[in-house]
Amino acid sequence: MLRVLLAAGLAMFVVGNANAADAAAGKAKAGTCAGCHGANGISASPAWPNLAGQKEAYLAKQLKDFKSGARKDPVMAGMAAALSDEDIANLAAYYASLGQ
Amino acid sequence: MLRVLLAAGLAMFVVGNANAADAAAGKAKAGTCAGCHGANGISASPAWPNLAGQKEAYLAKQLKDFKSGARKDPVMAGMAAALSDEDIANLAAYYASLGQ
Numbered sequence: 001m002l003r004v005l006l007a008a009g010l011a012m013f014v015v016g017n018a019n020a021a022d023a024a025a026g027k028a029k030a031g032t033c034a035g036c037h038g039a040n041g042i043s044a045s046p047a048w049p050n051l052a053g054q055k056e057a058y059l060a061k062q063l064k065d066f067k068s069g070a071r072k073d074p075v076m077a078g079m080a081a082a083l084s085d086e087d088i089a090n091l092a093a094y095y096a097s098l099g100q
Numbered sequence: 101m102l103r104v105l106l107a108a109g110l111a112m113f114v115v116g117n118a119n120a121a122d123a124a125a126g127k128a129k130a131g132t133c134a135g136c137h138g139a140n141g142i143s144a145s146p147a148w149p150n151l152a153g154q155k156e157a158y159l160a161k162q163l164k165d166f167k168s169g170a171r172k173d174p175v176m177a178g179m180a181a182a183l184s185d186e187d188i189a190n191l192a193a194y195y196a197s198l199g200q
Contacts, residue, residue: 046157057146071171 021056026094029087032079033095041098056096063088121156126194129187132179133195141198156196163188 033051037043041052051059065071066080067088083091133151137143141152151159165171166180167188183191 043155043158046155047161048155049158050154054150055143055146055148058143058149061147 021089021093023090023093023097026087026090026092029083029091030094033091036075037095041095051095052098054095056092059092059095060088063091121189121193123190123193123197126187126190126192129183129191130194133191136175137195141195151195152198154195156192159192159195160188163191 036045036048037051041054042050062071063080063083064085066073066076067083069077080088136145136148137151141154142150162171163180163183164185166173166176167183169177180188
């Protein structure tokens with residue numbers, strides 16, 4: 001019985017982690033973003049939004065919407081086209097983790 | 101000559117102020133926004149963006165885009181439809197002025 005519970009716990013741990021966003025991996029992918037949104041997620045121009053401390057689910061949705069075309073921006077469409085769902089989750093986790 | 105310079109300066113002052121965004125007026129208009137984006141611009145749900153400390157020009161553009169339909173969101177379309185250009189400028193100034 002204990003062995004079954006341990007196995008079930010391990011399985012949940014593995015599945016949970018497989019879906020968890022990885023802020024460190026997001027940081028590694030954020031080099032291109034930094035050109036406009038700043039090295040710490042504070043944008044260089046008033047025309048571009050700060051990303052530091054923004055809500056993770058909101059950031060992920062915007063990247064998905066730029067990729068699908070639901071939200072339109074010529075620059076962001078090109079940026080988001082190159083991102084996998086995992087990249088998007090990791091980038092959102094990274095920017096949400098930054099203080100403003 | 102001095103009188104001409106003074107008149108020109110006064111004219112620039114008046115024109116400048118007529119276009120300046122009014123954060124206090126924005127705060128007075130922000131009651132509806134607070135329902136989702138929080139009383140201090142920090143949203144209650146991960147699905148909605150924080151607005152506190154966001155770039156003023158970016159905020160104003162998003163409200164204009166929601167109003168025109170260039171950016172699509174059923175809730176924000178309704179919110180933005182009721183806003184004048186002056187309201188938009190004031191709301192953007194207000195949220196940009198808040199710390200996060």
